[in-house]
Amino acid sequence: MHRGPLRAGEWVRLVDQKGRKHNFELVPGKRFFSNKGHLDHDELIGREEGFTVVSSAGGEYLVFRPLLSEFVVSMPRGAAVVYPKDAAQIVAQADIFPGAHVVEAGVGSGALTCSLLRAVGPYGRVTSFERREEFAEVATRNVRQFFGVPEGESHPSWELNLGDLQEELPASGRRCDRVILDMLAPWECVDAAASALLPGGILCAYVATTTQLSRYVETVRAHGGFTEPQAWESLVRDWHVEGLAVRPGHKMIGHTAFLVTARRLAPGARAPRKTRRPAPGAYGPDYTGPRPDGVPADPTE
Incomplete structure (x- = not known):
């Protein structure tokens, strides 16, 4: 920097x-x-x-x-950026540490990539996969710009691959500490992420809609090689403070995306089976996605 x-x-x-x-x-x-x-x-x-x-x-x-949080909301964009509030949650809740090897799917405009590179430090590594060449070019320029990397060179801790993580990550034989999925259909990459994550590693997904959230969480559950997925969102509200006029701000950063984390189990291990029954209607007859083992389509059956 x-x-x-x-x-x-x-x-x-x-x-x-x-x-x-x-x-x-x-x-x-x-x-x-x-x-x-x-x-x-x-x-x-x-x-x-x-x-x-x-x-x-x-x-x-x-x-x-x-600052990084200021740069990412004003930098040139090829795709929507991961907002600073979500990037901060990913770095903290996915426990991105100095020296970690992080695999990222969906580089977008490079906003989250900058946060990941900051977190892993000079001895860590971020390996990114991006399907669209135009997004990869924008992200490369933004990362180079923020870190002051000379034209024609690349950040020493970053490897950007043009291709599909679902296919290329298993073929590469890479093992990693963390996998971050920021893409339209992250459930398609759960198997590939599982094959690359070391035991105890963390899988984190960034999804925008409730339908994506539901399908992704159920896919992770059905895989069986992860702990119970934890899903949440963060909302940020500023405050107006001037003398005795102290009140919430009129604007806030509301919903941007849901975040979901789960930890990789050791080979052959299985998490204790949930004993709590799903709520009635949670898996109705119209539900076509994956379900945890033993959960019927209609819990009243």
């Missing part, structure tokens, strides 16, 4: 007096324009971040390098 004075090619984040934010890449000879006039990029290059600059029309701006 960048340190020292701001350099050409880096992104900066300007915040004005009303809290409005502007993110752009520093290019020698270029100008930034707003309703408060203009700023020359050359005025910013070579200075330590955290200073205030005044535009040609008297507008004041605070200048910093963007």
